[in-house]
Amino acid sequence: MLSQFYCLFLLLPIYFFVDMTWAEEGDCRRLNRADIEGRLSTKTPYRAIANYDETPPKYAGCHPTRIWSIIRHGTRNPSESVILQAQNRLSEIKKRILDQPKPPICNAELKKLRQWHWMHLNATEDEKLLVAEGEDELIELAERMQRRFPNLLPELYNPEWYYFKYTATQRTLKSAESFATGLFGRHRIHTVRYPPPLHEDPVLRFYKGCGKWKTDVDKNPETLVNARRFLAEPQMQSAVQHVRSSTRLPDLQPEDVQLMYTVCAFETAWHRPRRNSGSMPDSSYESVWCNFFDVAALEALEFFEDLEYYWNDGYGYELTHRIACPAIADMFAAISSSEEKRPRRANATLYFTHSGTLLKLLAHLGLARDRKPLTHKHFASERLWRTSQIDAFATNLAFLRYDCDKEKPQVLVLHQERVVRLPGCPQDKDLCPLATLRRLYAKSVDHCDREEMCRVKAN
8 A cells, every 4th residue: 555655665774684593494483373463453363362251241130132243254365456466576575585595494484485375366256255264253253242142142043133234245244144153053044134235335334435534534645644654663674674684685675575464464364273183283374474574573564554544444534433423323223122212123233344344433432542643653652553453353343232120221342252341431330321322422323414424525
């Protein structure tokens, strides 16, 4: 996305060293898998951040009666452009590494690099398709949610109880089917009903048809100014230098390093750690491209992407998160009871969508918000906006209505299967009164004129 800015690096001094004794046979030094998996931005596999505690949350005198959940698709293939870059430019880099008299990697990794290719992917036909790991992520997520809320998510499908919806993409369709598999079993998913999918779904993809957001944010060069400036910061320069050293290719450009990081991320997400017969991790499933990074380089590349998403999909512009109001209004409609004079909705509303939707919703809710806007100077600061944690593959957000014996209806909010307390709700307990939540987001429900917000005004 920022190829026009990479010329900033052409004047970098190249301090190069060739002490590669670590590359001798038998000494395959590599990063800890956890160090890699937790720093892959929006390509982070869900297993790296999932909550495996399946204990049902219990609140005296209250029980869950409704759920509204919106879920990002699971691990997928890259875009067409990334597949083509991997097949062409990364194959060139591979050849240049292998053509060195003594390639700077150990024999086991050298064998993997020789065998590496992405020719099994058809750039046009395979782009962004959900992969097997993505199916497993959604199956396992559904199973954990069902064990936490067995009465709310019963094993038998009933269209009056369950409402599933996905966007007009293969990756969300397959994610919905995988989630249904986790709830009902593979032999029952053919009974699940889905409404016709929409590419510009007003609830699941509210930003797609928003002309003003496209012009003022998505296509606005100023949106990328902080990411562009971070390219010249010492941390990013050091990351590029590290990869130049570890490959012994002193002329690698930042876009090459970014491509290596992206391929490392996808290959890591595709393959969860396996154990061999000796119960040791099987490194054959690990991406050879991750070898050329250290933790500091991964963190710099992760922050670079955090800046992009912060300004394009998060808190950078108010319009970006304001346009999430249709989803908030739909949530309140879904968790309101039939006694509140609203049309009858299913008890379990389950939506399957995309990264851009989840990030804008999180910002609309005030979650993962840092005290100051995130800029290129904030790399060393502790930050809440970490896409690796808040927007991994299969990222999920859920609102659960609880009916109580002695209180008015309450709401439990989960992000990544963990309880979160929204700004404005009580911070000393998990449940937030539905009336309080409704008051906090009254503007989102009562004054959600998306057409007006998205109108591009003539000059």
